[in-house]
Amino acid sequence: xxxxxxxxxxxxxxxxxxxxxxxxxxxxxxxxxxxxxxxxxxxxxxxxxxxxxxxxxxxxxxxxxxxxxxxxxxxxxxxxxxxxxxxxxxxxxxxxxx
Numbered sequence: 001x002x003x004x005x006x007x008x009x010x011x012x013x014x015x016x017x018x019x020x021x022x023x024x025x026x027x028x029x030x031x032x033x034x035x036x037x038x039x040x041x042x043x044x045x046x047x048x049x050x051x052x053x054x055x056x057x058x059x060x061x062x063x064x065x066x067x068x069x070x071x072x073x074x075x076x077x078x079x080x081x082x083x084x085x086x087x088x089x090x091x092x093x094x095x096x097x098x
Contacts, residue, residue, distance in 0.1 A: 005040060010082075045066075046066050048064070
C-alpha cells in the first residue's frame, strides 16, 4: 500500500506548546505516493522535490521547506509526525445513496 505524503505534518513540541505553527512546523503539499520501505528526507532550505538514490542504493524522496534558516536547531523537545486523519470531499448527488 502506498501512502500519500500530502497532508502530513512535521511539528516541533515547541510549536505545540506555543500554539504557533508558523515557524517550527511543516505541512507537506507534495502530491506524491510513498511506497512501503521508502523514506522522506525533509530539508529546511530551498530546492526542487525529487526522488533520488542514496550512496547505498536506497530510494529517498527529497522534500524542502523553502526557509532561509535552519528550522530544527531551534527545537528543544521532540518532533511529531502528524498523519492525515480524514479528508472531506463533497459528493455529487448521483453518488449519495438514500
